[in-house]
Amino acid sequence: MPFERRVQVGSSSGLHARPAAAFVRAAAAHPHRITIGRPDGPAVVASSILSVLGLHVGYGEEVVLTAEDELAVGALDELSALLGQDLDRED
Amino acid sequence: MRELQGVAVSPGSVAAPVLVLRKRPALPPDVRTDADAASAVGDVERAIASVAAHLEAQAQEVSHDIAAVLQAQALIVGDPTLLDAIKRRIGDGSTRTDAVEDSFSEFREQLAAAGPYFADRIEDLDDLSYRIRASVLGVAMPSRVAPRSPRIIVADELAPADLVVLGPSVVGLVTQRGGATGHTAIVAKSLGIPAVVGCAGACELADDTVVLLDGGTGVVVAAPTREQVDEHLAADAASKARIGALAGPGRTADGTPVALLANLGGDHDVLAATDCEGVGLFRTEFLFLDRDDAPSFDEQVEVYSALLRSAAGRRVVFRTLDAGSDKPLGFVDVGHEPNPALGVRGYRIAAHYQELVDEQLRAVATAEQLAGATAAVMAPMVATVAEVRSFVAQARAHGLREVGVMAEVPALVLSADRVLAECDFLSIGTNDLAQYTFAADRQLDELAVLLDPWQPALLRLVSMAAEAAKRSGKSVSVCGEAASDPLLALVLAGVGVSSLSMAPVSIPAVRAALFELTMTGCQQAAQIALGAEEPAAARAGVRALLKIDG
Structure with missing residues (x-):
């Protein structure tokens, strides 16, 4: 039974450029395999910037974060909180 | 001594040795010998x-x-x-x-x-x-290190990886490709160093060749003589001094007024320090980009009235939201478009989001009352008389008195007489007008020559708009890249453009150029430029006229 978190992307430009880089860096900082995708679409590795950019997720779209390992639940919480913020406003 | 000609994109003159960013060598084939x-x-x-x-x-x-x-x-x-x-x-x-x-x-x-x-x-x-x-x-990459002594950087084109060379010792830029609105031009202007793009043959220069670069005319002289450098830099210093000594409203040598206005984004602080007659283009979209929701009515009123107050009685033209699928907004979804430049952008968005434009106009009208000033508004990307009529009605409903439209689509210029019967003024966006007239994507550097604001066909469209304005007793201004070129400003004044709006930094040089030529001279310049076959001939013709005249 995989562990999941659903969240709406809060960055105004979507999951592109700076927000995508911030998300991928945070995902790569955890040892667990975490994936990201649309609820009805294919999932990609969260620590892959090219795959995340290739999803072309826009502002306000819902995405699903998934991990197989129970130990990754904390990471899922942290990453979903990050996705919900407007990372474009950070400097 | 060898002379090269490119497109001038950032003014100023400088002489220094060049550092040529070599193109990447072709890589040899990789041979897989072992199966490991x-x-x-x-x-x-x-x-x-x-x-x-x-x-x-x-x-x-x-x-x-x-x-x-x-x-x-x-x-x-x-x-x-x-x-x-x-x-x-x-x-x-x-x-x-x-x-x-x-x-x-x-x-x-x-x-x-x-x-x-x-x-x-x-x-x-x-x-x-x-x-x-x-x-x-194991192929060595050409090194990319910021020079330690003054250098002019020469490159085929500036790639992202080349940005590291742009340290404080870089005094000029020359690229072989690229156009007036490209990457290099923007970087050079922001660094305040002279630059010439689209300069064929530049990459053949040997490293450390001394080059005299004129970012005002686009001329690049390799291995100039001592006299040439001295003469040029002295002339540059003299013209800087002359430019610095002038102030006040724009006018030609015989006193015909040509208003000098500033293009502004969010930075209305600069207005207080800029010697200009107002703001010819206030890009309101900066308020809307990079955020989740449209700015509130109150927030808009605050920003607009602050701008009107810093204008202190000078004219301010607010351009309503200019966005589309090429400048996406978080809260406006026009869907996927295969060709965004030809898609739902500018005023076309109003058809989908009436309330956005309506609230914006209401905010400008309120700011006008709060600040006790007069504001003008204009809509971007309109193409038909019907669109003009609808925008004017919408703006007038809020009590706005001065209402115009941008001329960026050839169709609008072709209907200029009817358009001016509906609204108060036209403002020509030369960058988009060039893109749509020449069917040439603004973002493609390869097409730079088609997007050159000196293209005679583009200037003829500007002239058509100016003649329509004259017939109707209304005004036409230019707020694109073209207005910031001092030589071209003479041509624009000559065809009858009554105000020029540009980046604040470009205003002094344009003021000085106008001040040195009479309106009759400007009209002659216009005749030469409009009659030329191609941009280089137009430039050369006008330059020759100035030599005879001065």
Whole structure:
């Protein structure tokens, strides 16, 4: 039974450029395999910037974060909180 | 001594030795001799680590903005999915470099399919793919280090990886490709250094050749004589002094007024310090970009009235929201468009989001009352008389008195008489007008010559608009790149353009140019430019006229 978190992307430009880089860096900082995708679409590795950019997720779209390992639940919480913020406003 | 001619994009003159950023050498083919996939993967992994380390090290030495670009590249190089794709291809029998190149291509296509938003990243991918392959093969990369003594940088085109050379010792830029609205022009203007783009033959210069660069005329002289340099720099200093000594409203030598206005984004602080007659283009979209919701009515009123107060009685033209699928907004979805420049953008968005434009106009009208000033409004990207009528009615309903439209689409200019019967003024956006007149994408550097504001066909459209304005007793202004070229400003004044709006930094030089020629002289210049066959001839003709005249 995989562990999941659903969240709406809060960055105004979507999951592109700076927000995508911030998300991928945070995902790569955890040892667990975490994936990201649309609820009805294919999932990609969260620590892959090219795959995340290739999803072309826009502002306000819902995405699903998934991990197989129970130990990754904390990471899922942290990453979903990050996705919900407007990372474009950070400097 | 050799003279080259390019397109002037950032003014000023300078003489210094050049540093030529050599093109990347072609890579030799990779031959897979042994069948040992593990050692091939090891080679690629080492190459990736070395390229990433190099990028991180470079990021330490440059300014914050440029460092962010380099760190994003390092993130791409270290992408685990990319490495998986490379490993898979090596396992399937590819050579090391084919595996790298094909894996990058796979992602390149995915990103290209995701739309224009990713254009910059795609260039990065090509650059990174090359660097990893060069490292696998042990081919040395041309070095990219900021020079320590004054240098003019010469390149085919500035790539993202070249940004690191732009340290304080760089005193000028020359590129072989590129156009007036491209990357190099923007970088040079922001650094305040002279630059010439589209300069054929520039990359053939040998390193350390002294070059005299004139960012005002686009002339690049290789190995100039001592006298030439002295004469040129003295003339440059004299013209700077002359420009600095002038102030006040724009006018020609015989006193015909040509209003000098500023183009502004969010930075209305600069207005207090700028000697100009007002704001000819206030880009309101800065308030709307990079956020989740449209700005509130109150927030808009606050920003607009602050601007009107710093204008202190000077004219301010607010352009309503100019966005579309090429400048996406978080809260406006026009859907996917295969060709955003020809899509739902500018005033066309109002058809989908009436309330956005309506609230904006209401905010301008309220700000006008609060600040006790008169504001003008104009709509971007209108093409038909019906659109003009609808915008004017919408603006008048809020009590706005001065209402105009931008002339960016040839169709609007062709109907200029009828358009001016409906509204108060036209403002010509020359960059978009050129793009739509010549069917040439503004973002394609290869088409730079078609987008040259000196193209006679473009100038004829400007002249048509100005004649229609004269017949109706209304005004036409130019607020594109064209207005900031001092020589072209003479031509625009000559065809009957009554105000020129430009980046504040460009105003003094345009003021000085107008001040030195009579209106009759400007009209002669216009005749020469409109009658020319191509931009270079138009420029040369007007320059020759000034020599005779002065």
